[in-house]
Amino acid sequence: MAEINKVAVIGAGVMGAGIAAHVANAGVPVILLDIVPKDAADRSAVAKGAIERLLKADPAPFMSKAAARLVTPGNVEDDLGLLADCDLIIEAIVERLDLKQSLYAKIDAVRKDGSIVSSNTSTIPLAALVGGLPERFAGDFLITHFFNPPRYMRLLEVVAGAATRPEAVATVSQFADHRLGKGVVRCKDRPGFIANRLGVTWLQAAVVEAFDRAIDIEDADAIIGRPMGIPKTGVFGLLDLVGLDLMPHVNASLAGSLPAGDMFHDLYRPAPLIEKMIAEGYTGRKGKGGFYRLNRAEGKAKEAIDLTTGAYRPQKKADVEAVKEAGRSLGKLFEHDSAAGRYAWAVMGRTLAYAALLVGDAADEIEAIDEAMRLGYNWKKGPFELIDDLGVAWFVAALERSGLPVAPILTAAAGRPFYRVVEGRREVLRLDGGYAELVRPDGVLMLADVKLTAKPVLKNGSASLWDIGDGVACFEFTSKMNSLDPDTIDLLQKSIRKVAKEFKALVIYNEGSQFSVGANLGLALFAANIAAFAEIENLIASGQAVYKALKYAKFPVVGAPSGMALGGGCEILLHCSAIQAHAETYVGLVEVGVGLIPGWGGCKEMLARWQSLGRLPNGPMPPVIKAFETISTATVAKSAAEAKELLFLRPSDGITMNRYRLLADAKAKALSLVEGYQPPAPPTFRLPGPSAKVGMDMAVDGFRRLGKATAYDAVVSSALAVVLSGGDTDVIAELSEDDVLELERTAFAGLVKSAGTLDRIEHMLMTGKPLRN
Amino acid sequence: MPIYKAPLRDMRFVLYELHGGEAMTELPGFEDFGRDLVEPVLDEAAKLCEQVLFPLNRSGDEEGCTLANGVVSTPKGFKEAYDRFRDGGWTSISCDPAWGGQGFPNVVSTLVEEMICSANLSFGMYPGLSHGAYNALARHGTEALKEKWLPKLVAGEWAGTMCLTEPHCGTDLGLIRTRAEPKDDGSWAVTGTKIFISAGDHDLTDNILHLVLARTPGAPKGIKGISLFLVPKYAVGDDGAVGGPNGVTCGSIEHKMGIKASSTCVMNFDGATGWLIGERHKGMRAMFTMMNTARLGVAIQGLGIAEVSYQNAVAYARDRIQGRSLSGTKAPDKAADPILVHPDVRRMLLTQRAYTEGCRALAAGIARELDVSQRHPDPKVRQAAEDYVALMTPIAKAMMTDLGSEVANLGVQVYGGHGFIREWGQEQYVRDARITQIYEGTNGVQALDLVGRKMPADAGRALRRFFHPVQAFIEAKVEDERLGVFVQPLAKAFVRLQQATAQVARAGLARPDEAGAAATDYLKLFGLTALAHQWARMAEVAYARLDADGPDTFYEAKIATARFFMDRLLPESSARFSAVMAGGRSIMEFPDDAF
Secondary structure: OOOOOOEEEEOOOHHHHHHHHHHHHOOOOEEEEEOOOOOOOOOOHHHHHHHHHHHHOOOOOOOOHHHHOOEEEEEOOOOHHHHHHOOEEEEOOOOOHHHHHHHHHHHHHHOOOOOEEEEOOOOOOHHHHHOOOOHHHHHOEEEEEEOOOOOOOOEEEEEEOOOOOHHHHHHHHHHHHHHOOOEEEEEOOOOOOOHHHHHHHHHHHHHHHHHHHOOOHHHHHHHOOHHHOOOOOOOHHHHHHHOOOHHHHHHHHHHHHOOOOOOHHHHOOOOHHHHHHHHOOOOEOOOOEOOEEEEHHHOOEEEEEOOOOOOEEEOOOOOOHHHHHHOOOHHHHHHOOOHHHHHHHHHHHHHHHHHHHHEOOOEOOHHHHHHHHHHHHOOOOOHHHHHHHHOHHHHHHHHHHHOOOOOHHHHHHOOOOOEEEEOOEEEEEOOOOOEEEOOOOOOOOOHHHHHHHOOOOEEOOOEEEEEOOOOEEEEEEOOHHHEEOHHHHHHHHHHHHHHHHHOOEEEEOOOOOOOEOEEOHHHHHHHHHOOOHHHHHHHHHHHHHHHHHHHOOOOOEEEOOOEEEEOHHHHHHHOOOEEEEEOOEEEEOOHHHHOOOOOOOHHHHHHHHHHHHOOOOOOOHHHHHHHHHHHHOOOEOOOHHHHHHOOOOOOOOEEEOOHHHHHHHHHHHHHHHHOOOOOOOOOOEOOOOHHHHHHHHHHHHHHHHOOOOOHHHHHHHHHHHHHHOOOOOOOOOOEOHHHHHHHHHHHHHHHHOOHHHHHHHHHHHHHOOOOOO | OOOOOOOHHHHHHHHHHHOOHHHHHHOOOOOOOOHHHHHHHHHHHHHHHHHHHOHHHHHHHHHOOEEEOOEEEOOOOHHHHHHHHHHOOHHHOOOOHHHOOOOOOHHHHHHHHHHHHHHHHHHHHHHHHHHHHHHHHHHHOOHHHHHHHHHHHHHOOEEEEEEOOEOOEOOOHHHOOOEEEEOOOOOEEEEEEEEEEEOOOOOOOOEEEEEEEEEOOOOOOHHHHEEEEEEEOEEEOOOOOEEEEOOEEEEEEOOOOOOOOOOEEEEEEEEEEEEEEOOOOEHHHHHHHHHHHHHHHHHHHHHHHHHHHHHHHHHHHHHOEOOOOOOOOOOOOOOOOEHHHOHHHHHHHHHHHHHHHHHHHHHHHHHHHHHHHHHOOOHHHHHHHHHHHHHHHHHHHHHHHHHHHHHHHHHHHHHHHHHHOHHHOHHHHHHHHHHHHOOOOOHHHHHHHHHHHHOOHHHHHHHHHHHHHHHHHHHHHOOOOOOHHHHHHHHHHHHHHHHHHHHHHHHHHHOHHHHHHHHHHHHHHHHHHHHHHHHHHHHHHHHHHHHHHOOOHHHHHHHHHHHHHHHHHOOHHHHHHHHHHHOOHHHHOOOHHHO
């Protein structure tokens, strides 16, 4: 299979620029071209401007500054020659067939043999795009449909034409999977492919039904949201996010291209209120507001639009009886005898019926449709998983009662589920009524699959230990948000003993959306509130001891985070032999935000890292200053790449782009360390002592005078400075790890008794935001 | 003949020596309430209670209230006593000066309330209910409503009630059926039946203002659909003149175990004109804002009964001679020794005394924080004080009324057979005290409020207001040579309370029944620890006074009582702790059919 080592993206709009940034995130050089603006001094100003915007955008399209340097801007008139050595050329220009085709001709003239051309079109059929173009081009051409923003949305829809070389498809898929970290879903050359065709139909159904039934938008979002595993933005919140003005285009395109008789046409009709909103600039969050807005004239009052009158009114807290009564049962919600229950079914009954109709049309495999909705719309469950929850028989009966079409795949199911597990094998229904085994691609190992057949080796209320084969164990956090509590520490201690006896290596990994948000603050605050300080100190001491035992275990330990790894969740990683991190990992020691300092060895490990890996000037001060800067500002790395810059990760630690590949990569890394594994030698510290502490205090004082630090920031920073400077020591004395750990404990114990700290923890728990006291 | 002397010495101790009452004048609005103003008021209250209210206690109990021809009459002498009470300004003591009140601090009016409850609990019900109505109206009523009704309520010319309970619902007020229909002029027509209405009807005042919970048309089901209305017994013209009947009648009066001189009525509202207090559907919120004060008021009732029962028991034990001391004759000139010499009688008296004085200290401390929560200029300090009051209110209500009953029962026991005889007066206290454990939220409901609401709220923030000061006190004093004997048992109970708190919070999170099953024992453990803290502090103050001023039997008795509490009463905390830690299985797994 050919390798893709250089990429070009043509079209530096939101999508093109975002795709280029993400290719750069993969460490692949990328050319970004756009047109030459009229009378411009700089003929590449469009592409250069796009890169500028990328660097400022939030959330950041680049994972690191180094990635930004891999993007070379240019223009399509002077720089087409740069395409000559590109392996993949992605077109992301305006959705006009004539412009695309004339560009393709130019591309074809300069590109090398075997290079691949793809379009990011979302509306033009592949057959039309290659119409009239040479055979060589058609053979190398396919559609790669990215979702916005390309770094963060994991779905990539790939459409191949009849003439497309299978090897070209395989090469691009491999690249997208391994290097870009995308979930590749193969779609047929049908309008809207899968995700947008189904997603837009769903949105349209939710909007039209809400208008017809005069449902308050807060209620609509509460109904068509959490209860079905859909993000809490629901429908109207999501439209505000993507932009209301996008909808008419997408709707018109689908309406224009889908055949007569397609269910979408039933839902396609003008919405005067939305048109008026767009005309007046209420295009959503990017505009003056959308269905929801912050009324700044009223002191940032949260307001919501009334679908009937079109007037804004104060936003209310959704309080939907049907949702509360239904609990976890989607069927109960759909059957609930209330406006909310009828709305839920009107929207989702139609959406799910439509999803079933797409089988054989947009894609042959139901798992492709499920994956598209999970990765493209962030649904927790795909439509067929939702139908399985409802029960196929119940669903078919409900469709018939409502006069909705029953798709062939539903008939083929004959009351059986879409997915089933037979002797530990996952199987999926096919259109012929048979089941096919769902096999993970090579290099994909999911803990969820392990759980289908295995029982945990150890388990309590907050964590589990699993056998993931080949002598490797996996330690999994299982608490809410994977917060850490005494049970976690307890099971980790037991796991270390167990792994030492029965396994070769340990991986710390889980499949929650966050690796760990750190210590359970609710428990900590409760303990502090009842003055159970001795218990808190015990928990700190036992956490330090267990993390240390992890570090010096005689087997290798690989931490495999994805998502947030904060506070204690960061500290556990700092004690691992090696890390294999998902690229989207957000690591940080954020304790100061709640008025504390890292107490589970975080200060000690950061000192040790800056000391040994920091490439800093000589002397005791530079590592101390670096650790102080990172911890006192609660700096969080916004990617695994950035985590390396901040030394939360070592240069030797691995990064996995594809979330699905993380556990297998981590396991492989662990096994690679087994042979001849030696625990690390304990570091020693020469720290500068009280004079350095005074220096750090003065620096914070300066920030305070500038209004950048608060009074209590100074208190917490000062406690941190004592630890990092080594307490009452001087450079001549050599401190051990235990000495620094004791300083951590003392500082932590002092802070946790302070009212300022308790106020911060309480505020964080109640509002989710740090208190600036 | 029963006796009552207001415990002014101990009240001064609690107010000024224990809780630093002189600092009260630092709170805005309390500048005038120095000792020179407060102490004469307490003296006057004592006189009124001892000389006017107390003599009517027994007779009122014997006679009870009567309903004839739709008119409720209070026992003989009550009307005259009420007139003196009102003319003395006692109905307005803690009311807002804006409405003609005297604006006294809660900590002072709490002590006055205790005296009233000791002297004549039934009598105290009438002004007590008026004060509850005053609180609700003053906090939630419109200006127009307040201007029309508050001045006369404050002046005691009119009385008030709280109409919550209906025949089919008491604790669960979501089931209320009384309804209010809107009228064209903005008022409401209220129709329904309320029961157990204390002071529902009587002959003490010209008018009675009923605060009635009712449901409006189309209101949401349950507790969220209830609104609060002001419904007067008689219409009142714009000139303030009392007019004709308003469709409010007393259907009957209850025949009760105790507080017989307090009229407890079935009230019928038949299209009676009323006015909305606060927002529609927010009636329960309006009720909740005054719940703390009302519940503290009931806690004080328990304390008042305990005090008077103890005083009589002591008098009887000195007087009554029976048997000889186990350690040899003590009163050779008499046929037998006074029963005061017998260890078990002493145990009973000291139990009464230690609980009574401990509860007084605790209650005054809570009242002091209530003042801080209402008056302090710093919102953070106000919040902290409010947290403390919210946390301690269910504990005070349940523990102090349970102890009121327990102490009253011990009082009967000290009297022996005479305790069972009406004319001695001791059995009345047992009967009167019993209702305090039930109304204003049963003590079981108080315990649930503690573990289900106060404890988990804001990750236990309210708990901090108790645990942190006590922890700091223990740390500071545990090695003190003299105080160690008091602080060490406190520290033991405190650790048990911490463990039990963590256990109840943890178990309750997973299974609410676990918290429910632990609630009553947990509340008692908490209450005993709080009393132990008060006793250790009282011992500290007493030692300091003895050091400064030389021997004084008052302080010596304080220290001796503190020692008794630590030795003989606090150990119950260990049993309560064991019960909490045992969990709720034996309660919840018992088959329903086997009961």
